Amino acid sequence: MRKDMKAEKTAITPTRHEDYPEWYQQVVKVSDLAENSPVRGCMVIKPWGYALWENIRNVLDDMFRETGVKNAYFPLFIPKRFLEKEAEHVEGFAKECAVVTHHRLEEGEDGSLVPAGPLEEPLVVRPTSETIIGESFSRWVTSYRDLPLLINQWCNVVRWEMRTRIFLRTTEFLWQEGHTAHAGREEAMERTRQMLDIYARLAQDYLAIPVVSGEKTAAERFPGAVNTYCVEAMMQDRKALQAGTSHFLGQNFARASEIKYQSAREKEEYAWTTSWGVSTRLIGAIIMAHGDDNGLVLPPMIASSHVVLMPIVKKAKDRNLVMDYTHALALELRELRYHQRKISVEIDDRETGAKGWDWIKKGIPLRVEIGPRDIAQDSVFVGRRDRGLRDKESIRRDEFVKTIVPVLDDIQKNLFDRALRFRNENTVNIDSKDDFYAFFTPENPATPEIHGGFALAHWCGDQGCEERIKEDLSVTIRCIPFSDNTEPGTCIVCGANSSIPVVFAKAY
């Protein structure tokens, strides 16, 4: 057992159980993912966090491309009149948008700089780009031959949120937004569902987070959409987190932006459009799905880095030997591929005793200690982040190199299985109103955050019943899950007949 592992205490104070929201903030901090900036509600994404986002981007980009989607870039600013074109849309976003009103700063009467050069029309910093991209689409589409149009953009967006929480709800965030136009309802609907499936694959196969796919109720729909579909994940406080949405926009935005095409039968028709997106919020999901009381736990498929090599040098005379061995091993590992990318290796040669702890907190899948005794046996001392901190073993170097890919796969699988088990343990079928209210009422007032889970219960479809639950319990319908089986039951609120159970939960 190495010295830095002797401590019994956990790295994060408070623990998840003690104070889940504060535990989350502490993990973000000690893992060096990101920090709040002095700009209200905006975050600074640090290299360890940004690498996660780059890996997510690369994975999605490949999946999008395989379905024919191409990347492009549209303006940051949306003229006010564009936003106003779709009534529900502007209603949804006008309350929380950054407005540019001037185009320079000038010295004012008191000598300080004041906004000058007022704009004739205010510009809104994009909260989402349906309206500005619609304007381009209206010029790009004239005939059915121009369709489908399959475009995606990676960019920043701004929504002026009153209560912000790093990664989960920030004024500025990074995302991708896909926008497509089609000659026909069915094709657009198929695309909407196809992109949702990609988000489910991203969550399950890469982020190691099981998700429920389904449709949002009218109350939870994207402003201006006909249908909104989503993938919902369970965090360790048993709350739901929406991990991606895909919207079928019908002809609403095509009408607003005049996206028209001449059909094969020479009739002029409005196009059918879709939009779909995921954001840096996914990083919040990774933290809350896998993190533990010692910090972040990263799934190997999107980990910022796969393995850290920590040379242990206690006597100056060993230094060259240990460093050479370390660098040679790094070189060998970097030649290997782990699925779509190369194995990413960190070398931590700082002269400090707490190296191991730092990397545990950062959630790197594999930690490798290399000291003179290990080298004498041509072996390395390996710890896996998905196992106990003391559960480390000496492995022959050649064996370690040979098995690193299957070991990473095993970690990936363990994280998914653990998250799935947790979700299953905290998902219940509920038929009675009393049980439902009890399920969502904290057992222990000292830890109000830890209660509930996913309740599969019947809902009659009435918005009044949905609102009642929301008002009483702050619980919402996360989705109406896709399912071939209908199952008769009665609404948890009013007792009316219902054919499909829905997923209720508290949510981020």
Next chain:
Amino acid sequence: MRKDMKAEKTAITPTRHEDYPEWYQQVVKVSDLAENSPVRGCMVIKPWGYALWENIRNVLDDMFRETGVKNAYFPLFIPKRFLEKEAEHVEGFAKECAVVTHHRLEEGEDGSLVPAGPLEEPLVVRPTSETIIGESFSRWVTSYRDLPLLINQWCNVVRWEMRTRIFLRTTEFLWQEGHTAHAGREEAMERTRQMLDIYARLAQDYLAIPVVSGEKTAAERFPGAVNTYCVEAMMQDRKALQAGTSHFLGQNFARASEIKYQSAREKEEYAWTTSWGVSTRLIGAIIMAHGDDNGLVLPPMIASSHVVLMPIVKKAKDRNLVMDYTHALALELRELRYHQRKISVEIDDRETGAKGWDWIKKGIPLRVEIGPRDIAQDSVFVGRRDRGLRDKESIRRDEFVKTIVPVLDDIQKNLFDRALRFRNENTVNIDSKDDFYAFFTPENPATPEIHGGFALAHWCGDQGCEERIKEDLSVTIRCIPFSDNTEPGTCIVCGANSSIPVVFAKAY
């Protein structure tokens, strides 16, 4: 000779010689790179243009990473007080910045939406991020052990330009901005020069554009910098285009943002910082360095795509044969790598006669026609974009696959050689003021854009002489080139002694 190649006319009207600025706009349009948006001065980068930017990003990212730089992301908005911290800096950018003053839209008295929720402090949309990144650096750096700090971000920036031109000068543009902090002047200066060298490599080895590296005069410096270094390229109208800058910021921004570290000798010192960037303006450079009167010409190393396969089907019965052959070839080509990336293959199966012209205009390096007669001989009909449009040849399919990499390399080399030859032909040493003024005065008033070039002439170092030339001829000092040789001479304006010739040119 195929039908679509019979035309004698050029694809672009006007030609470069007839009206260079208008030729540029037309190339941007017909090559489908980008378009102006209805948002003043902002552009829409279409997939063919965005792919160029992604390729540039990937190349630079690898080069940056090799030198230890890591990517991160900082807020879009800069509080006004941050910008004001460095006097020259705010002076340089206050005149052209988008100012956010409100955080929602509300229904006004006339029923239209008006800005509401005034901010206590206006926010500026970042024109560059020295001040906001400096704020983070000031918290991240405490000891010399935290240095160097090597950070880069890929993002959008906004500068409210009065006269805009797509890619070259737009209100919003995409760029990368690197920011580093060091414990010592020399190390910071080395980093400044190292990054400039990377930009020179990007330009020469990837964009196939020869550049002159050197230092800017005080008048052309980045606002707040101690030294600004640049790489300068010659466009086909013989004007200069700045293709990257790297700034040595001394301790100016460290003082403004309080970036301080404890030295090894336990003394508190201000860090030394640098910043460096290239932008989507490089796409303008590619167009103007290589484009011809038939459109865009893309260097293979960063081309949006390498080769287009055009199945030629005139009889329905041939369709399956031709399509199968085409797809099999695409599959084979896509397995190959061209330097850092896979060979990128387009298949154009539209039933139109003008396919060849479309791809010529888009500048793809290789065009391959595949018809039943070609297939009968197991050969393909290949055109290279760096050669005459009619200069196409039949090549055995296996030979084509085997040689595609060296052929792409040959195209890359040809483009560079051609651009270098052009620059050399239009670079002159000038010793007399009369010759200098004649060199920069249009020979033919009908084509005022086509004259001049790079003039290597002596300058005494006086800002008055520099201004005189700028006022009289709209010619500026592009850079003081790096050179070990000093060469005595006299200032082109005042006749005073000078030891180093500088590069004068008109510029974008």
